Amino acid sequence: MPRITLPPKLPFKRVGIAGLGLIGGSLAKALIPFGGLELYVFDRDPKTVEAARKVRRFAAVTDQAETFIDWPLDLAYLCLPVRRNVELVNLMAKKGIDYPVTDAGSTKSPITAAASRAGLTFCGGHPISGREVSGYANSSADLIRGCLYILTPPEDGGPEVMDLTKKLKALHDLLGCRVRIMSAADHDRLYGLVSHLPFLTASALAGTALRLGGEDVLPWAGTGFKDTTRVGASAPAKWVEIAMENADNLVDDIGALMNLLGEIRRSLKTGDADELMNILGPISAFRQKLPKA
Amino acid sequence: MPRITLPPKLPFKRVGIAGLGLIGGSLAKALIPFGGLELYVFDRDPKTVEAARKVRRFAAVTDQAETFIDWPLDLAYLCLPVRRNVELVNLMAKKGIDYPVTDAGSTKSPITAAASRAGLTFCGGHPISGREVSGYANSSADLIRGCLYILTPPEDGGPEVMDLTKKLKALHDLLGCRVRIMSAADHDRLYGLVSHLPFLTASALAGTALRLGGEDVLPWAGTGFKDTTRVGASAPAKWVEIAMENADNLVDDIGALMNLLGEIRRSLKTGDADELMNILGPISAFRQKLPKA
Numbered sequence: 406m407p408r409i410t411l412p413p414k415l416p417f418k419r420v421g422i423a424g425l426g427l428i429g430g431s432l433a434k435a436l437i438p439f440g441g442l443e444l445y446v447f448d449r450d451p452k453t454v455e456a457a458r459k460v461r462r463f464a465a466v467t468d469q470a471e472t473f474i475d476w477p478l479d480l481a482y483l484c485l486p487v488r489r490n491v492e493l494v495n496l497m498a499k500k501g502i503d504y505p506v507t508d509a510g511s512t513k514s515p516i517t518a519a520a521s522r523a524g525l526t527f528c529g530g531h532p533i534s535g536r537e538v539s540g541y542a543n544s545s546a547d548l549i550r551g552c553l554y555i556l557t558p559p560e561d562g563g564p565e566v567m568d569l570t571k572k573l574k575a576l577h578d579l580l581g582c583r584v585r586i587m588s589a590a591d592h593d594r595l596y597g598l599v600s601h602l603p604f605l606t607a608s609a610l611a612g613t614a615l616r617l618g619g620e621d622v623l624p625w626a627g628t629g630f631k632d633t634t635r636v637g638a639s640a641p642a643k644w645v646e647i648a649m650e651n652a653d654n655l656v657d658d659i660g661a662l663m664n665l666l667g668e669i670r671r672s673l674k675t676g677d678a679d680e681l682m683n684i685l686g687p688i689s690a691f692r693q694k695l696p697k698a
Numbered sequence: 699m700p701r702i703t704l705p706p707k708l709p710f711k712r713v714g715i716a717g718l719g720l721i722g723g724s725l726a727k728a729l730i731p732f733g734g735l736e737l738y739v740f741d742r743d744p745k746t747v748e749a750a751r752k753v754r755r756f757a758a759v760t761d762q763a764e765t766f767i768d769w770p771l772d773l774a775y776l777c778l779p780v781r782r783n784v785e786l787v788n789l790m791a792k793k794g795i796d797y798p799v800t801d802a803g804s805t806k807s808p809i810t811a812a813a814s815r816a817g818l819t820f821c822g823g824h825p826i827s828g829r830e831v832s833g834y835a836n837s838s839a840d841l842i843r844g845c846l847y848i849l850t851p852p853e854d855g856g857p858e859v860m861d862l863t864k865k866l867k868a869l870h871d872l873l874g875c876r877v878r879i880m881s882a883a884d885h886d887r888l889y890g891l892v893s894h895l896p897f898l899t900a901s902a903l904a905g906t907a908l909r910l911g912g913e914d915v916l917p918w919a920g921t922g923f924k925d926t927t928r929v930g931a932s933a934p935a936k937w938v939e940i941a942m943e944n945a946d947n948l949v950d951d952i953g954a955l956m957n958l959l960g961e962i963r964r965s966l967k968t969g970d971a972d973e974l975m976n977i978l979g980p981i982s983a984f985r986q987k988l989p990k991a
Binding site: 533534536553595596598599600602603604605606607608609610611612613614615616617618620622623624625626627628629630631632633634635636637638639640641642644645646648649652655656657658659660661662663665666667669670673674676678681682684685686687688689691692693694695696 | 826846889899908918932935942945949952954955966969975985986
């Protein structure tokens with residue numbers, strides 16, 4: 406008789422997803438194939454709510470934050486823009502919820518601090534997975550499956566937080582994510598440098614082309630301009646929130662970038678090719694070490 | 699009887715290609731399928747010469763610039779790094795050649811000036827087509843076919859230059875390129891902004907990650923860092939030459955980029971989200987207008 410393979414058991418039964426955008430929608434689509442799971446969905450956008458109501462595997466759908474908060478959840482998974490995640494945490498604290506909370510925002514310190522102030526059982530998360538498009542219509546289970554997933558448990562968390570972190574690791578392991586754990590502060594320094602700064606840099610480069618050349622330059626651009634500015638095409642509202650939440654790190658990062666650009670500019674001004682080579686050589690070698698795919 | 703389709707007639711018979719790297723090799727591979735063409739190849743690299751000698755469709759192969767120059771060419775097509783193209787032009791002038799010359803370098807003003815000083819019949823060219831790899835081994839006919847191709851005839855050129863420009867346009871039309879014509883000065887301003895500045899910006903961003911985080915940050919990077927820094931992985935020697943040849947434009951471009959980064963940094967320092975949105979909004983809209991593919 407062939408061996409029976411039972412579906413893996415998820416560590417949560419009733420999961421609430423706040424925000425059915427690119428990340429929340431992708432998470433929902435990745436979770437749906439698991440059996441024995443009830444998904445409770447909140448989104449403020451009428452079109453998204455309409456689309457969500459047609460998904461038979463959602464246990465309930467609402468466009469009201471208060472309704473969402475009152476559901477009998479085992480886990481609330483916040484996938485709203487970072488500022489609205491914090492607002493929802495504050496609302497949850499006021500209502501006195503008893504279930505644990507996680508989020509999928511790109512900055513981790515502000516929401517971790519808000520959850521700590523509110524006394525919630527909280528562990529932040531961040532899927533390293535994004536596209537320059539947004540919204541439920543663009544969401545896909547593949548955006549979550551196999552991605553790097555950072556968990557940032559608060560350093561002063563008690564046994565409930567440890568238990569939540571363990572369960573969140575198990576959940577994302579089942580989703581095929583590569584789960585890593587670090588502090589919220591380390592996360593924000595790291596992703597300031599490798600995610601938020603790249604966005605601002607891509608935008609500043611595209612903005613320079615806009616200021617000095619205008620739209621006439623666009624048909625002439627090759628793959629270099631296209632790739633280097635790609636993330637600059639993203640809807641800026643989300644990124645403005647992220648940048649503001651990580652402003653301290655980004656002020657330092659942009660300062661360092663401006664210093665390096667100043668050095669490159671000086672070598673060009675003085676015609677010092679050796680100096681420019683000394684600057685660019687180690688950078689090229691560094692960039693070539695980036696793991697592929 | 700079915701209609702006979704004769705192969706299109708190329709406007710040159712004996713074409714010399716100096717430099718069988720990524721661009722020269724791709725050009726050769728794109729030209730080989732055309733009948734009635736003799737390709738004369740020069741490269742200094744022993745391995746490339748060895749590989750080229752095995753290509754039966756090459757009429758002759760040499761590793762000596764003097765030998766190349768003395769061949770009875772209808773066109774010399776210079777595909778060396780930009781500085782060595784200029785050196786070869788100067789050598790051709792000394793030898794007193796009588797055939798016309800074009801090139802495929804990324805900067806157009808210095809070589810156009812050198813050819814003018816030398817009294818050569820010259821029209822510069824630039825295929826908008828590149829990769830972060832280099833060398834004959836990575837070359838491919840597809841890198842030339844269908845690409846945008848800029849021709850930059852000297853503005854003080856006589857009837858020979860007009861004739862050469864017409865023939866070069868016909869040649870690249872046959873290769874499937876979209877040929878456009880502009881002045882060398884306009885080309886260098888434009889491609890400083892949409893090609894050389896993106897390379898320097900991608901490098902400066904990668905360099906900032908190297909300085910502030912070191913190699914430890916690389917495994918954490920997502921697609922944003924990857925795409926925004928991609929061209930920074932290119933071998934820097936080629937780019938140092940290009941940047942030095944276009945230094946005047948790039949000093950201005952980098953200055954404008956640093957100003958814009960300074961504005962972004964100020965909005966973060968003062969916590970002015972509206973100001974950051976005012977900066978990023980129009981840039982995102984601009985970048986979204988970039989033609990796809």
